[in-house]
Amino acid sequence: MPEQQNIEWKQSWRDEYLQWISGFANAKGGVLYIGKDDKGNVVGVSNYKKLMDDLPNKISSKLGVLCDINLHEEEGLFYIEITTNPYNNGISYNGKYYYRSGTTNQELRGNELTEFLLRKTGKTWDDIEEENASFDDINEGTVRQFVKLGIASKRLPPETENLDTKTVLENLLIINDGKLTRSAILLFGKQPLRFYVSSFLKIGKFGKSSSELLSQEVIEGNLFEQLDEALKILFTRFINSSINYDGIQRIETYEYPYEAVREILLNAFTHRTYENSPIQISVYPDRIRFWNQGELLSPLTPEKLKIDHTSITRNPNIARTFFRAGYVESWGRGTIKIIEECKRAGLLEPKIEELTGGVAVTLFKDKASDEYLSKLDLNDNQLNAVKYIRENGYITNGIYKELYKVSDKTAYRHLDELVNLEILIKVGEKKGTRYEIKY
Structure with missing residues (x-):
């Protein structure tokens, strides 16, 4: 399962992860797991007892935030769940403000920071x-x-x-x-x-x-x-x-x-x-x-x-x-x-x-307008084909060959050039393919 807006996984604890808690508190809240890999699989933490003692005070003293911290076990491996609620006031870490957006934690600066604090x-x-x-x-x-x-x-x-x-x-x-x-x-x-x-x-x-x-x-x-x-x-x-x-x-x-x-x-x-x-x-x-x-x-x-x-x-x-x-x-x-x-x-x-x-x-x-088409390096047959489509709704390779007396290969090439210029789009497949103006 991929990481989400309000979920983050870390294999071990580092104090720099306090910025993730700041980001959750400043956004919509979230959960930080310690002891899971980047796919959400439990890998366990060996120092879970010390972390359970240290983390509440560390989070409170550094951020002024109270989190729910819970210990879980899965197949003999221990991991820690840190749940952060959203806060009405801005939460900073080392004087910087972070914000959880999507699956990233962004530092707020300049106008973004001003607007956030307001x-x-x-x-x-x-x-x-x-x-x-x-x-x-x-x-x-x-x-x-x-x-x-x-x-x-x-x-x-x-x-x-x-x-x-x-x-x-x-x-x-x-x-x-x-x-x-x-x-x-x-x-x-x-x-x-x-x-x-x-x-x-x-x-x-x-x-x-x-x-x-x-x-x-x-x-x-x-x-x-x-x-x-x-x-x-x-x-x-x-x-x-x-x-x-x-x-x-x-x-x-x-x-x-x-x-x-x-x-x-x-x-x-x-x-x-x-x-x-x-x-x-x-x-x-x-x-x-x-x-x-x-x-x-x-x-x-x-x-x-x-x-x-x-x-x-x-x-x-x-x-x-x-x-x-x-x-x-x-x-x-x-x-x-x-x-x-x-x-x-x-x-x-x-x-x-x-x-x-x-x-x-x-x-x-309008890329099918005469004014725009005149500025492109198109031949008369291609220009006439666009006019034909404007009047009839679509053109096929067969119609193009019949109208302009060209080979099958040439018709495909001319029409594909118009597709590459994003003037036409292909509709259907193989013999049922037709070309329409791209709007």
Whole structure:
């Protein structure tokens, strides 16, 4: 049986294993076995009597933790079970804090340590009072616009329109004992950058590589202003659109779905850290990547974000305010919505990954579009085959041979090249194989 989130096996005792107990206490608790190998088999410990005497005092004096310590016997071999419960306060070992995540014990540093200690006190970063701020730093216009949005979305009662700014912010729980919190400044401040130097957003347009910067924009202001300005700039200067008509009705279609981009930005504002790096949007010929600092909070992983999951946010005050404005849902469906919007638009599935201390979401253009295909080294038959599939749903090797008068071997080679470029996928086997566009 493999080691689990809350189980660790060690063949003998070393004092450094106190850090594992610290990790369990700081996470969800767990059990440390002494006298088992890394497969969970009992190998026994010879000095179990001394350990049973020493360990309770050692754990208590070094960590300030009380553990249940039990001696077990199996086929004449003795092993020790040390059960640690989760603690509300942070538990350190030699001045360092550890956290059990998956099957590893991680030392917490920097922002992770700060957030961990805040959570243990029932606080989050965005709930801390900003001592240097006053109501002169609040943008009244943004507050009034928020109230209109909240009433229109029916997430604020109509009488909110008659409340003064201080009462509105108090009702949002972003004022503590009369003092503005960090979230109040970020959401409604006139110049949040005066307080948090990385609270802005950068957009860069690149060539084929990250070293080929063609143009860039910097967007400042509070989060509501950044959202509006970023969407306007992205969809007028960086993201192309095509125009079609349904009768006399003009239909504008963007190469990336508007709602997906909007949701990514809202997620970034809600889940990022605000202490070092700004949000960065990198626009390439075939993709657009959104990156924000701040790794996913446990137990979330990039894969879990693709399915129904619990909503866990780094900045709950910001998330709650966006919810009241009607901007987001509160059920952890943001990333699922992004994926659904891309699928509806006929795009590839977005890539979600943890990258250089943060989270990146990449949207890819339609790889079967004429614009994208024209940039690849494809022959006319391959280009026509993709058009055929768009119209008919699929193509087979036999159809390809018949349409373009090529050999069986050439047809396979041309189609496999399109598969390797991730434009097509193979469906079925052998004679039943057909090729479809990969969405």
